[in-house]
Amino acid sequence: MTLDKVKPGETVKVVKINNTGAIKRRIMDMGLTKGVEVYVRKVAPLGDPMELTVRGYELSVRKEDAAMIEVIQGGKN
Amino acid sequence: MSDIKIALAGNPNSGKTTLFNMLTGSKQYVGNWPGVTVEKKEGMLKGFDNVIIQDLPGIYSLSPYSLEEVITRNYLIDEQPDAILNIVDGTNIERNLYLTTQLIELGIPIVVAVNMMDIVRKTGDKINVENLSKALGCPVVETSALKGDGAMEAARRTVAVANSGENKNIPCHFEGSVEHAIAHIEESIQSIVPKHSVRWYAIKIFERDEKVLEKIKLSPEDNKHIEEHIVECEREMDDDAESIIIGQRYAYIAKLMEKTVKKSNKYADGTVSDKIDRVLTNRVLALPIFFAVMYVVYKISIGTVGDWSVGFMEGLFENIGEFVSGLMEGNVSPVLQGLIVDGAIGGVGSVLTFVPQMIILFLMLAFLEECGYMARVAFIMDRIFRRFGLSGKSFIPMLIGSGCSVPGIMASRTIENERDRRMTIMTTSFIPCGAKMPIVGLIASAVFGGSALIATSAYFLGVAAVIISGVILKKTKAFAGEPAEFVMELPSYHWPTVSGVLRSTWERGWSFIKRAGTIILLSSIAIWFLSSFGFGEEGFGLVEDMNESVLAKLGGSLKWIFTPLGFGNWEAVVATVMGLVAKEEVVNVFGVLSAVGEGAMDILEAGGAEAIEGLKPIGEQFFNGSGLSAYSFLIFNLFCAPCFAAIGAIRREMNNAKWTVGAIVYMTVLAWVSSFVFYNLGLVIRGGAFGINAIIAIVIVVIGAYLLFRPNPYKNEKISIKYGDQ
Numbered sequence: 001m002t003l004d005k006v007k008p009g010e011t012v013k014v015v016k017i018n019n020t021g022a023i024k025r026r027i028m029d030m031g032l033t034k035g036v037e038v039y040v041r042k043v044a045p046l047g048d049p050m051e052l053t054v055r056g057y058e059l060s061v062r063k064e065d066a067a068m069i070e071v072i073q074g075g076k077n
Numbered sequence: 078m079s080d081i082k083i084a085l086a087g088n089p090n091s092g093k094t095t096l097f098n099m100l101t102g103s104k105q106y107v108g109n110w111p112g113v114t115v116e117k118k119e120g121m122l123k124g125f126d127n128v129i130i131q132d133l134p135g136i137y138s139l140s141p142y143s144l145e146e147v148i149t150r151n152y153l154i155d156e157q158p159d160a161i162l163n164i165v166d167g168t169n170i171e172r173n174l175y176l177t178t179q180l181i182e183l184g185i186p187i188v189v190a191v192n193m194m195d196i197v198r199k200t201g202d203k204i205n206v207e208n209l210s211k212a213l214g215c216p217v218v219e220t221s222a223l224k225g226d227g228a229m230e231a232a233r234r235t236v237a238v239a240n241s242g243e244n245k246n247i248p249c250h251f252e253g254s255v256e257h258a259i260a261h262i263e264e265s266i267q268s269i270v271p272k273h274s275v276r277w278y279a280i281k282i283f284e285r286d287e288k289v290l291e292k293i294k295l296s297p298e299d300n301k302h303i304e305e306h307i308v309e310c311e312r313e314m315d316d317d318a319e320s321i322i323i324g325q326r327y328a329y330i331a332k333l334m335e336k337t338v339k340k341s342n343k344y345a346d347g348t349v350s351d352k353i354d355r356v357l358t359n360r361v362l363a364l365p366i367f368f369a370v371m372y373v374v375y376k377i378s379i380g381t382v383g384d385w386s387v388g389f390m391e392g393l394f395e396n397i398g399e400f401v402s403g404l405m406e407g408n409v410s411p412v413l414q415g416l417i418v419d420g421a422i423g424g425v426g427s428v429l430t431f432v433p434q435m436i437i438l439f440l441m442l443a444f445l446e447e448c449g450y451m452a453r454v455a456f457i458m459d460r461i462f463r464r465f466g467l468s469g470k471s472f473i474p475m476l477i478g479s480g481c482s483v484p485g486i487m488a489s490r491t492i493e494n495e496r497d498r499r500m501t502i503m504t505t506s507f508i509p510c511g512a513k514m515p516i517v518g519l520i521a522s523a524v525f526g527g528s529a530l531i532a533t534s535a536y537f538l539g540v541a542a543v544i545i546s547g548v549i550l551k552k553t554k555a556f557a558g559e560p561a562e563f564v565m566e567l568p569s570y571h572w573p574t575v576s577g578v579l580r581s582t583w584e585r586g587w588s589f590i591k592r593a594g595t596i597i598l599l600s601s602i603a604i605w606f607l608s609s610f611g612f613g614e615e616g617f618g619l620v621e622d623m624n625e626s627v628l629a630k631l632g633g634s635l636k637w638i639f640t641p642l643g644f645g646n647w648e649a650v651v652a653t654v655m656g657l658v659a660k661e662e663v664v665n666v667f668g669v670l671s672a673v674g675e676g677a678m679d680i681l682e683a684g685g686a687e688a689i690e691g692l693k694p695i696g697e698q699f700f701n702g703s704g705l706s707a708y709s710f711l712i713f714n715l716f717c718a719p720c721f722a723a724i725g726a727i728r729r730e731m732n733n734a735k736w737t738v739g740a741i742v743y744m745t746v747l748a749w750v751s752s753f754v755f756y757n758l759g760l761v762i763r764g765g766a767f768g769i770n771a772i773i774a775i776v777i778v779v780i781g782a783y784l785l786f787r788p789n790p791y792k793n794e795k796i797s798i799k800y801g802d803q
Contacts, residue, residue, distance in 0.1 A: 017320070020317065021142075022140075022142040024319075024320065025138075025140050025142055025319060025323070026140070026142065026143075026564055027564055028320060028323040028324070029137050029138040029140060029175070029323065030137060030172070030564050030566070031171070031172045031175070031327060033320075033323055033324045033327045034316075034320075034324050035324075036327070042358065042360070043360075044358070044363070044456055044457055044459065044460065045358070045359075045360050045361075045363040045364050045457060046457070046458075046460040046461065047460065048459070048460045049456065049459055049460070049563055051358070051456065051567060055171040055172050055327075056169060056170075056171055056172075056340075057169045057171075057172055057566065058354075058566065058567040058568075058569075059564065059565070059566055059567065060452075060455075060456050060563070060564075060565045060566075060567050061563065061564055062459070062463075062563040065563065065564060
């Protein structure tokens with residue numbers, strides 16, 4: 001499953017980031033690394049981007065970027 | 078004793094700016110990093126006479142991919158400050174420490190200031206500063222920039238480590254095989270790089286950081302040897318080297334967090350900020366609230382208060398002009414009087430007219446930025462704007478631009494991404510501003526019997542120009558590069574500080590006066606000269622009649638450019654040029670040059686049948702009563718170079734002569750092409766002959782459609798960061 005498909009209110013775990021170079025680096029620099037828990041808080045009123053909680057802070061990611069992030073169900077909440 | 082240089086580094090939203098202001102007071106120097114629009118701030122530390130604090134751009138990492146990060150890296154590596162003061166947001170410590178671990182590797186003496194401690198305490202979280210200090214090997218100080226606690230203490234500690242050169246930094250530790258590879262790299266480079274930064278270079282080489290590899294230039298044997306180690310690690314961990322480092326860095330921080338941070342569950346159902354956010358970005362409420370906020374911003378800055386302040390300033394400068402005229406009458410030559418009253422005072426007036434309005438706008442923008450709502454504006458509007466190469470934050474410049482392009486363009490300052498910002502600057506003035514409305518009204522009354530459709534269509538045209546420009550320009554080389562990924566922090570909401578809001582307002586306002594002012598003043602004087610001098614009966618000198626001015630001659634020699642647009646007469650050219658001083662001038666110029674006379678604006682304002690009757694001569698004389706010609710003129714004047722004040726604002730925000738000229742040329746070319754296509758296709762539709770111009774118009778439409786719909790040829794090109802390439 002990829003992160004863009006996750007529904008608001010669910011918590012998932014990052015497995016892999018399917019990209020290279022600057023975009024991957026930027027996503028990982030913001031704390032979205034392998035094994036980290038991500039809580040999907042909400043989706044913007046127009047359907048994109050989405051708001052995540054990761055490592056204790058709020059991050060907004062476009063769905064097209066979230067589609068690069070492979071996740072599995074799991075985690076607390 | 079020589080000067081001590083302290084670099085202030087930290088994440089965006091870590092309170093760095095507030096702290097910087099607190100430490101340096103008013104002794105600041107604001108400029109730009111060479112060649113880029115990224116702001117550079119320097120200041121003297123209060124209470125010391127030899128300590129300079131260099132504020133670095135807010136960044137999340139020392140990667141080689143963003144301009145801000147490269148600026149920071151180059152500064153830290155090449156300028157070698159005596160110490161780093163790293164500001165860490167205590168409420169968001171995990172991600173903030175990610176940068177800290179990278180800064181520590183540089184081997185420069187460092188002090189970590191854990192900021193926002195007042196909020197940390199309020200939430201009941203505990204940060205064990207001693208353990209953190211032990212683990213990182215450097216002093217850690219608790220601060221609260223908002224309350225002013227600990228800031229000076231942090232600065233004093235940083236001066237102390239700078240003086241002693243003490244450096245017991247403990248860099249973060251990676252897993253066995255990675256450390257093994259890094260040790261090998263360190264061995265090969267230790268003779269080429271400064272001793273204290275060996276580890277930073279080694280890790281960067283392990284990450285295959287292009288900028289560092291270019292600088293170091295390893296021998297082919299070393300390179301091969303090192304590459305073997307890296308590949309081995311990558312195979313073992315099934316990931317690329319860069320990701321291995323990032324992953325393990327965060328893993329190290331997670332362990333560090335266990336030892337140093339205790340989270341309370343006091344706000345298990347969300348902090349106050351979470352609750353605010355649930356309302357403000359709620360699926361249903363977000364848009365109504367957003368439009369309400371925008372309405373208030375608009376109403377205050379452009380509506381009531383803004384209108385009043387512009388009117389007041391205009392009146393003020395008119396009075397000053399009359400007063401000075403009165404003093405000079407008969408005492409000095411009319412040339413000097415004209416230069417001073419119409420040229421200089423008028424020019425200064427046109428700079429300062431916007432200042433009160435801009436200050437009001439900047440106050441509100443600073444408030445929205447500091448409290449955290451601006452990031453949500455981008456979040457809410459991103460979906461619409463990103464298709465046109467704009468940012469969600471471009472909404473505000475466009476909205477303000479419908480009142481006045483000058484503050485609109487200045488409002489683009491809130492957009493971080495340089496490409497988005499440039500695109501916004503280039504397109505904001507397509508939205509018809511308040512001063513263009515008299516032109517719209519004139520054309521509607523003089524030719525179209527006062528039809529309200531003309532005004533509506535002007536706004537549609539403006540929005541269409543923004544969209545078409547966005548789509549076409551984003552596929553050009555100048556805007557090429559990977560699409561800026563939208564991974565944006567949504568900072569917690571908090572009350573802004575009064576001093577922070579005021580300071581940001583002051584800095585923006587002043588930079589407009591200083592940098593936009595010169596260009597506005599000079600061009601106002603130039604136009605005054607052209608329009609009031611000419612060859613009259615007594616040779617070259619001041620002329621009473623605009624007919625005899627240099628500008629009229631110039632208009633006559635340039636009218637061929639506008640003949641294919643349907644208004645090839647010198648009066649229309651002069652009106653357009655005078656529109657550069659202020660767009661509403663177009664109405665006055667047409668009045669003076671026709672039978673209507675000086676009261677054209679009053680007639681227009683009277684509206685209704687009076688305006689339609691009164692202004693008819695203008696339509697007859699300059700457009701032969703042709704709707705096509707008149708509307709073509711309107712299109713040209715809506716899109717072409719904006720007034721000098723807006724050009725000054727563009728120059729200020731682009732901070733680059735080439736981009737400024739490029740933007741103006743683009744607008745004017747778009748204006749000409751749009752009018753050309755409209756007029757000539759209009760002629761054909763009305764049953765005219767199908768001539769060469771119609772064919773050219775169709776070709777232009779085809780080329781335009783191609784530019785609009787072609788795939789982006791630069792889509793996969795890498796971002797090239799041209800700053801400080803060694």
